[in-house]
Amino acid sequence: MFPARFRYEAPHSLDEAISLLRDGGDYVKVLAGGQSLVPMMKLRFATPDMLVDINDVPGLAYHRTDPDGTLRIGALCRHADLEFSSLLPGTQPTMAAAAPLVADPLVRNRGTLVGSLCHADPQGDWASVMLALGGSVIAQGPAGRRAIPLAEFVTGPFENTLGHDEIAVEAVVPKALGTRAGGYLKLERRVGDFATVGTAVAIETSGGTVVRAGIALTGVGGSTIAATDAAAALAGKPLSADSIAEAAELAASAAQPKTDHRGTAEYKRHLVRVFVSRILGGSLSSTTGSSTTGSSATGAAAERAA
């Protein structure tokens, strides 16, 4: 298999890339990691007239924390950069748990977090993680930059709200209001398969009270699902067995799973309930990030056993 013909440009600056997008016609795609785009082009699901390869644009391969704790991930930061990052463990437990569970090691070496958000696959892990964390995407176009909250960025399956002449240059995780805890658990039939169910949980606690909570679900609906009621059940009170049980139940009812070859709807809904309890149970028994990283290991073990 090989893609349909297209024009290929590899600009060396963002301005040049944006000009190409602006003047390039009706169907131009930005190429970063290409781990979803290239397969889709090979299958002719995507037949862009032009590809703007941003891999030669300098200064996009970073992920860094601002002095105030805001995390910034550049458009060419690969999944593997995050998997092996020393920046995430401790301060970003949900991201640290998700990074090693994205696709497989070979795909993680090339694919990018920002590209995954733009691709907006309902089975994509990062959209759930960023939604749970209240993250946003920075879009750059001819008129400058704007921040788009994840909830307004991903509007449906494979749909985002970027303008045709805009490039998603950065993903942003806001600074925590307290101590961050949480995790990401995913069941997949084998490494690299799409998620049967993925669950992202991120909470911030201050003085024993949960001051911010986010829960989002992967692969159990037509799009990434923000379980806002479930998150609301956690906020404004200390984390307890009761609040965890309530959040798990509400998250399960927010899921819109369909029965398919990966499992029945009932089974997937049950997994959401279990995953939310498991992640938050880990946070309850210990407030450190390391325990939540442990919960990702449990998830990996569960996925291999399955």
Next chain:
Amino acid sequence: MTMVYDDTGDEATADVPVRKIRFTINGRKKVAEIEPRLLLADLIRRGVGLTGTHRGCDTTNCGACTVLVDGRAGKSCTMLAVQVDGREVTTVEGLATASELHPLQEGFKQEHGLQCGFCTPGMMLSAKALLDRNPDPTEEDVRWAISGNLCRCTGYQNIVKSVLWAAAKLREREPEPAEASAVNKVEG
């Protein structure tokens, strides 16, 4: 190098966009004139003529087409050939020297890490990327590192043993820091 395109008889055929790229493969510098839609796997197999890089599933699943680009392992069926312009590609043919197998190849031989051999080049390159980064991996590390490569023959036990054999062999040797650091360098 000559690439042959399908003549579809339409206007587009007359105006095939061709790009000249320069890259290094297994230490040798190359120039190629290619269509942007050519996949890296095809540049390697049909253009350069190195058929050790296998095309298995062609759908980003199996990892048989794994190569290193600037030291990072990736699936060459899921990269455009134009994307290696100015970069360095390592295929399985780049592992051995004229006189000696690479310890990974020796390990696969010693530990019977293959049956049909189709997945083997990809396994070796994923393993090489691991050992370049982590010279002393645990069994779990090895299993994690090759989890993007599928084997349909044996199960993975002997493949894991082969990689651990190679890791031990490489540690026995005096490390060559210059080479190690060059391989560890990633794009960015």
